[in-house]
Amino acid sequence: MSFIYLIPLLPLLGFAINGLGFPRISKSLAGIIGTIPPLVAFILSMQLFLNFDGTTQILTLSEWIKVGDLSIPLAFQIDALSIMMLLVITGVGTLIHLYSMGYMAHDKGLGKFFAFLNLFVFFMLILVLGANFTVLFIGWEGVGLCSYLLIGFWNQKNSYGDAARKAFIMNRIGDLGFLAGIFLLIQHFGNTNYADIFSAIQAGDVPDNVGLIAFCLFVGAMGKSAQIPLFTWLPDAMAGPTPVSALIHAATMVTAGIYMVIRANVLFELSPEVLHFVGWIGLATALLGAAIGLFQNDIKKVLAYSTVSQLGYMFMGLGASAYSASFFHVMTHAFFKALLFLGAGSVIHAMSDEQDIRMMGGLKNKMPITYVTFLLGTIAIAGIPPFAGFFSKDEILAHLYHHDPWMWGLAILGSALTSFYMFRVFILTFWGEFRGTEKQAHHLHESPLSMTIPLMVLAVFSVGGGLINLPHFAGGHEFLATWLAPLLPESEGLGEVSFLSLEMGAPLMAAFLPAFLAIYIFGVKKSVPSEDAAISGIQKVVYHKFYIDELYDVLFVKPIALMSNFFAQVIDFLVIDLFVEGIGKGVQYASTEIRKAQTGNVGYYVFLMVISISIILFLGLKSWIL
Amino acid sequence: MQSIPEIIRTIPLTHYVILSSALFCIGILGVLTRRNAIIVFMAIELMLNAVNLLLAAFSSYYSDPSGQIFVFFIMAVAAAEVAVGLAIIVMIYRNIQSIDIGILNKLKN
Numbered sequence: 001m002s003f004i005y006l007i008p009l010l011p012l013l014g015f016a017i018n019g020l021g022f023p024r025i026s027k028s029l030a031g032i033i034g035t036i037p038p039l040v041a042f043i044l045s046m047q048l049f050l051n052f053d054g055t056t057q058i059l060t061l062s063e064w065i066k067v068g069d070l071s072i073p074l075a076f077q078i079d080a081l082s083i084m085m086l087l088v089i090t091g092v093g094t095l096i097h098l099y100s101m102g103y104m105a106h107d108k109g110l111g112k113f114f115a116f117l118n119l120f121v122f123f124m125l126i127l128v129l130g131a132n133f134t135v136l137f138i139g140w141e142g143v144g145l146c147s148y149l150l151i152g153f154w155n156q157k158n159s160y161g162d163a164a165r166k167a168f169i170m171n172r173i174g175d176l177g178f179l180a181g182i183f184l185l186i187q188h189f190g191n192t193n194y195a196d197i198f199s200a201i202q203a204g205d206v207p208d209n210v211g212l213i214a215f216c217l218f219v220g221a222m223g224k225s226a227q228i229p230l231f232t233w234l235p236d237a238m239a240g241p242t243p244v245s246a247l248i249h250a251a252t253m254v255t256a257g258i259y260m261v262i263r264a265n266v267l268f269e270l271s272p273e274v275l276h277f278v279g280w281i282g283l284a285t286a287l288l289g290a291a292i293g294l295f296q297n298d299i300k301k302v303l304a305y306s307t308v309s310q311l312g313y314m315f316m317g318l319g320a321s322a323y324s325a326s327f328f329h330v331m332t333h334a335f336f337k338a339l340l341f342l343g344a345g346s347v348i349h350a351m352s353d354e355q356d357i358r359m360m361g362g363l364k365n366k367m368p369i370t371y372v373t374f375l376l377g378t379i380a381i382a383g384i385p386p387f388a389g390f391f392s393k394d395e396i397l398a399h400l401y402h403h404d405p406w407m408w409g410l411a412i413l414g415s416a417l418t419s420f421y422m423f424r425v426f427i428l429t430f431w432g433e434f435r436g437t438e439k440q441a442h443h444l445h446e447s448p449l450s451m452t453i454p455l456m457v458l459a460v461f462s463v464g465g466g467l468i469n470l471p472h473f474a475g476g477h478e479f480l481a482t483w484l485a486p487l488l489p490e491s492e493g494l495g496e497v498s499f500l501s502l503e504m505g506a507p508l509m510a511a512f513l514p515a516f517l518a519i520y521i522f523g524v525k526k527s528v529p530s531e532d533a534a535i536s537g538i539q540k541v542v543y544h545k546f547y548i549d550e551l552y553d554v555l556f557v558k559p560i561a562l563m564s565n566f567f568a569q570v571i572d573f574l575v576i577d578l579f580v581e582g583i584g585k586g587v588q589y590a591s592t593e594i595r596k597a598q599t600g601n602v603g604y605y606v607f608l609m610v611i612s613i614s615i616i617l618f619l620g621l622k623s624w625i626l
Numbered sequence: 627m628q629s630i631p632e633i634i635r636t637i638p639l640t641h642y643v644i645l646s647s648a649l650f651c652i653g654i655l656g657v658l659t660r661r662n663a664i665i666v667f668m669a670i671e672l673m674l675n676a677v678n679l680l681l682a683a684f685s686s687y688y689s690d691p692s693g694q695i696f697v698f699f700i701m702a703v704a705a706a707e708v709a710v711g712l713a714i715i716v717m718i719y720r721n722i723q724s725i726d727i728g729i730l731n732k733l734k735n
Contacts, residue, residue, distance in 0.1 A: 601727075601728065602727040602728075603658070603661065603727055603728060606657050606658060606666075607658055610654055610657070610658065
């Protein structure tokens, strides 16, 4: 097991080589150097997975922080959960690196791009491998940094830089909560090791403020995983190159919050009210994201809101203590959402950077591989059996049905919205007539192999990903749930379900009916979303994302900007400048005065010297005599 | 034959103190009032020798030879100082054709 440290080390090495040699390494070589580390890391992770014997192993690299009684080691933990995350990160990561070689081929900053991607993979691996909350936090902050760097990758555009900063600042708000949670843990347990904390709790040492700790940790998850109220950064993060959206803002980084909650499930189980809160926040986010997704016309924005909404589902699952179901959805979502994003990237690439679905249409003949794979991804996310999304989403829904029927009903509604907007995007993009310009039509082409291979591989996983946790009623063994079981609280079985019951039927209806509706509206009637100016009423409110960005702008950004201006122009100018410059001016004035004493006349100096010596002598004699 | 310390002791100590104080004050006055660099220099020597006198007198009265050793040191240092000081004065004269210390105010600013 000594090769474990190689898994994060390799991407770091890739980052170092590509980062230091950026303009000098040729583009094709940079792509290969960038892609090999995650690939080797994936092979090593596979090795770990195959040889895993079910026991948690902790590998301490070195002492990191040692202050008084507090001792935080730099340690990695290998257990069922981290191995699964390793597989997802390195597996999907490798495919996306491969895809980037094609997608970014025309970009001058290709080497820099791969360096950042490798750095991201490194931090993400640190995040999941860490054996305590503090090491997790290194990765947590590191992926935030890489997210910032990659969102603003095309920093020639100011709005992209703004999006990057927005993501960074919003995450920082969440991180504050997470840090507070870590401090509270240290205050009570004296360290942050998972093993120590969880065994202490199992031995009955439960802190009084466990609810507060869980809540603080969840605030961190809210920021990282884009939940209400900190979700607005994720749609803006689509400013980054599409592979980044697929890797960071769909498959891996945004699921870090869910990973963390699953990791800390012992703490959350002790505070049912926080779990309840988690569930409802998840539900609200799922519905809001799905509703906004209904009317967006930017292909990546739709997928972004879809991601927000799917993350909401995962938190709903956590709220119902269905940890393995949520994790199942994390995995299947990583497959189909990465697939959808990469498919969208392929479309954008072919459309010469056009992202508006109103300008697309009829692409299915021009790009057949993208068409088929995107269709598979759409079916998977809509929850149509037997694709991956059906099993994972249904497992969450089934748990919700037992947990809280109201939540279940609303979640079904969200699921219906998901199915509708995904088919809407799909049909508007690939069916009907081409609506773009002549130039774009001329340029249309299927993407190169380096881009279509990842699409095909991910499509296979989107179709068959459900097999990793196939429920008993479908003839499976719930492999994932069994695999994760040692780390999770005992959960009651879901009992027998049949396809004819309400529990099973409603999600199926919610998947199929909206899909048919979308096919009817956009496929048969061939209606195209109207121009921005022609939108009115409620649709306009939804189209403008419920004006949440504007609301935040008025509530937080404007007052802070006002306050900053006040401080800059009044406090800084009148108080600080006056004080600081006053000291400078005072010294200057005093020195001009004192300089007059320096006449340059030797006789004068001698006179002063004699006088001074006399005074010293006099004082010395006085103290000697008295 | 009387030894030198005994001869020195034939004069009361207060007289030595008064004499060297007077010499020292004359030296100070010379330094303060004269503008000729050589005279200033001589006045400084006068002060040094006033101190030497006092050291020798006290040394004899208290039978402590370290006072006289100091005198030798001061003489050696004074000789060196004279050599350097006179050389400086010569250079100043060559440069500005004067040894008036009032003119030497280049250090200002």
